[in-house]
Amino acid sequence: MAWVNAIIQGVLVGGLYALFACGLSLMFGVMKVVNLAHGDLAVVAGYLAIGVITVTHIPVLWSFLVVVPLMAVLGYVLQRTILQGALDRSVLATLMVTFGLSVVIENGLLQFFTANSRAIGTGLALVSGSFSIGSQIQIGYLLVVVFAVAVIVLLGLQYFLSATKYGRLIRAVADDREAAQLAGADYRHVFGIAAAIAFGTVALGGIAYGMYSQLQPTTGTDTILLFAFAAVVIGGLGSLWGTLLGGVVLGVAQQIGAQISISDETLAGFIVFLAVLALRPQGLISRGAQS
Amino acid sequence: MSLATETTALPAERFRVTRSRRNVAWTGVGALIVVVVLAYFPYIVYSGTTAILVQAFIVLTMASMWNLLAGYAGLVSVGQQAFVGLGAYFVLILALHGTSPFAALPVAAIGCGVAALPMWWLVSRLRSGYFAIATWVLAATTMLIIEKFSSIGGGTGMPLPGFAGLDPTLLTAYTYWAGLAVTVVALVGIYLLLRGRLGLVLTAIRDDEAAARSSGARVGLARMLVFVVAGAGCGAAGALLAISQLQVQPGAVFSVQFTAEMAFVTIIGGLGTIEGPIVGTAVYMILQQTLASYNAWYLIILGLVAIVVTLFARRGLWGLVDTHLNVRLFPVGYYLRLDEERPRGPRALPRRG
Numbered sequence: 001m002a003w004v005n006a007i008i009q010g011v012l013v014g015g016l017y018a019l020f021a022c023g024l025s026l027m028f029g030v031m032k033v034v035n036l037a038h039g040d041l042a043v044v045a046g047y048l049a050i051g052v053i054t055v056t057h058i059p060v061l062w063s064f065l066v067v068v069p070l071m072a073v074l075g076y077v078l079q080r081t082i083l084q085g086a087l088d089r090s091v092l093a094t095l096m097v098t099f100g101l102s103v104v105i106e107n108g109l110l111q112f113f114t115a116n117s118r119a120i121g122t123g124l125a126l127v128s129g130s131f132s133i134g135s136q137i138q139i140g141y142l143l144v145v146v147f148a149v150a151v152i153v154l155l156g157l158q159y160f161l162s163a164t165k166y167g168r169l170i171r172a173v174a175d176d177r178e179a180a181q182l183a184g185a186d187y188r189h190v191f192g193i194a195a196a197i198a199f200g201t202v203a204l205g206g207i208a209y210g211m212y213s214q215l216q217p218t219t220g221t222d223t224i225l226l227f228a229f230a231a232v233v234i235g236g237l238g239s240l241w242g243t244l245l246g247g248v249v250l251g252v253a254q255q256i257g258a259q260i261s262i263s264d265e266t267l268a269g270f271i272v273f274l275a276v277l278a279l280r281p282q283g284l285i286s287r288g289a290q291s
Numbered sequence: 292m293s294l295a296t297e298t299t300a301l302p303a304e305r306f307r308v309t310r311s312r313r314n315v316a317w318t319g320v321g322a323l324i325v326v327v328v329l330a331y332f333p334y335i336v337y338s339g340t341t342a343i344l345v346q347a348f349i350v351l352t353m354a355s356m357w358n359l360l361a362g363y364a365g366l367v368s369v370g371q372q373a374f375v376g377l378g379a380y381f382v383l384i385l386a387l388h389g390t391s392p393f394a395a396l397p398v399a400a401i402g403c404g405v406a407a408l409p410m411w412w413l414v415s416r417l418r419s420g421y422f423a424i425a426t427w428v429l430a431a432t433t434m435l436i437i438e439k440f441s442s443i444g445g446g447t448g449m450p451l452p453g454f455a456g457l458d459p460t461l462l463t464a465y466t467y468w469a470g471l472a473v474t475v476v477a478l479v480g481i482y483l484l485l486r487g488r489l490g491l492v493l494t495a496i497r498d499d500e501a502a503a504r505s506s507g508a509r510v511g512l513a514r515m516l517v518f519v520v521a522g523a524g525c526g527a528a529g530a531l532l533a534i535s536q537l538q539v540q541p542g543a544v545f546s547v548q549f550t551a552e553m554a555f556v557t558i559i560g561g562l563g564t565i566e567g568p569i570v571g572t573a574v575y576m577i578l579q580q581t582l583a584s585y586n587a588w589y590l591i592i593l594g595l596v597a598i599v600v601t602l603f604a605r606r607g608l609w610g611l612v613d614t615h616l617n618v619r620l621f622p623v624g625y626y627l628r629l630d631e632e633r634p635r636g637p638r639a640l641p642r643r644g
Contacts, residue, residue, distance in 0.1 A: 028420065028421075032420075033420070034419070034420020034421060034423065034424065036369065036420075036423065036424070082598065082602060085602045086601065086602060089601070089602070089605060090605075091419050091420070092361060092365070092367055092562075093601050093602070093605065094420070095367045095369075095419070095420055095423055096367075096554065096558055096597060096598070096601045097598050097601055097602065099369060099423075099551070099554065100555070100594040100595070100597045100598040100601070101594075101598065103551045103555075103590055103591075103593075103594040104590075104591050104594040104595055104598075107587035107588075107590045107591045107594070108587075108591055110587050111587045111588065111591065221427075221547060222431065222547075225424065225427075226424070226427060226428050226431055229421070229424040229425075229427075229428065230428060232421075233417070233421070233425070237421070263438075263439075263446075266431075266435060267432065267435040267436065267439075270428055270431065270432040270435065271432070273428060274413060274428075274429075274432065277413050277414075277416060277417075277425065278412075278413055281416040281417070
């Protein structure tokens with residue numbers, strides 16, 4: 001039964017990883033930017049939420065309504081300024097700029113907020129509550145809600161990309177930038193919108209992670225970025241639903257690893273990632289699209 | 292035939308292909324003098340100064356390796372800390388078995404080069420940005436695996452044995468000379484590699500990968516070779532780190548901070564030139580020494596400067612020097628040069644590489 005429990009927990013945590021992964025995948029898919037600061041931005045969102053809650057005393061869940069739009073605006077602005085600037089130069093420039101951002105954010109948080117870990121909304125029934133199936137399986141409400149949110153976000157993204165005007169613009173620009181430009185699309189604006197969406201999802205993920213676990217300045221890279229990336233590769237590069245599958249596989253691998261030995265949780269996830277990279281580099285859901 | 296008639300206007304004898312627009316013999320002499328003077332330092336300066344210089348040697352070696360990866364082979368790795376950590380652990384393991392850490396240093400470098408092969412097999416499946424994060428995951432995985440062995444200190448690490456009975460002054464001097472030797476070997480090695488066949492292949496790849504491939508350049512092999520050399524070099528730097536700190540701790544030696552330092556130093560100094568990392572290391576050491584008491588600030592400033600340089604001066608500080616003064620201390624490219632007696636026209640065509 002402990003194993004069944006581990007698998008259920010792993011599947012649910014996979015939803016959280018998918019939230020992180022879809023933003024990474026979207027930014028790569030549309031503007032070929034691999035955002036190395038992705039995880040640190042999630043941590044920034046979490047810290048922002050903590051700040052907003054402490055200062056204004058609004059209910060914890062309301063912090064989403066403040067922080068997610070704020071991060072989306074930040075995403076648009078960052079994309080239109082320094083990320084676009086780097087894109088105009090080279091792929092290497094985008095990597096160096098996002099890596100620089102990552103190091104600056106992480107050390108900035110360390111400098112101003114110390115290395116202490118922080119959690120969000122620990123007193124909340126949603127965060128601490130759980131229900132049981134039988135005697136062994138205990139499922140937290142939070143993870144179920146997060147998983148549902150992840151599925152809703154992915155459904156929403158799919159609908160947005162396939163059926164709305166801006167979604168079509170994004171796909172057009174991603175497919176062939178010059179042709180889209182000739183047809184009148186302002187690709188810089190479209191890139192900005194894609195970045196805003198990616199930053200919005202990463203903010204959701206960051207706050208959710210702060211509720212599920214604890215945030216530290218280093219969480220952004222050693223946990224969130226690497227897990228999100230592993231989920232993207234396991235699922236298959238460029239596939240939206242692949243990120244959910246990848247997240248679930250990663251989560252299950254980690255929980256099974258934790259069953260063997262509590263210190264093996266992270267390692268088990270990475271080993272599955274490396275196995276997929278070695279045996280099926282195109283990912284589990286293959287679109288044949290090697291990046 | 293038509294080619295021959297066209298070139299009659301400028302007979303072939305009038306062209307010379309050279310490495311540099313100036314005679315670079317003085318660079319070699321100058322470098323030799325610098326190395327000899329540096330080698331005398333333990334006799335003439337305080338041990339505090341040599342300790343700082345050892346740090347500079349480590350940073351310079353790592354940055355030169357990162358420069359070889361990103362600047363010449365187009366491989367942006369953010370997981371070079373894997374090799375820094377492995378190098379430190381190779382020294383620790385050999386020292387635990389009774390080898391002198393100094394003798395273990397070259398073994399550690401070779402060991403890291405060998406370890407780079409299976410890692411390359413894994414990460415070479417991904418390109419550019421995803422390659423970068425894959426190397427990072429690989430570094431994290433390597434650390435997690437090392438932490439599982441309690442005989443080499445597990446998650447907490449352990450002090451480096453093997454120096455019992457050695458006079459501290461002598462130890463500092465030996466460490467310094469080891470650092471100098473590693474740096475000189477790394478720089479000379481990179482210089483010779485880039486002047487040789489590999490340098491040509493890398494230039495061809497950088498200019499046009501598809502064209503290089505179709506004219507028979509073994510692109511994958513060249514990149515693998517660079518990854519292995521960079522792994523060995525970062526391993527040597529890691530071994531040096533272990534010796535200079537007398538302590539090996541997984542969280543410290545596998546820190547992504549090393550990659551941040553090597554990347555920022557290279558970017559600030561000038562990517563794709565051998566001189567760049569040297570200039571960058573000087574800037575880094577000045578920043579680090581003046582901001583030493585401000586914890587994370589030097590990394591924040593270094594990161595911000597690297598972003599600004601990437602966006603506004605992409606050839607770095609050395610690029611500015613090169614543009615204005617036309618100086619190359621370590622020429623690895625080629626110039627097509629017209630002979631001096633030619634009365635008019637450009638004296639030198641734009642260089643390639």
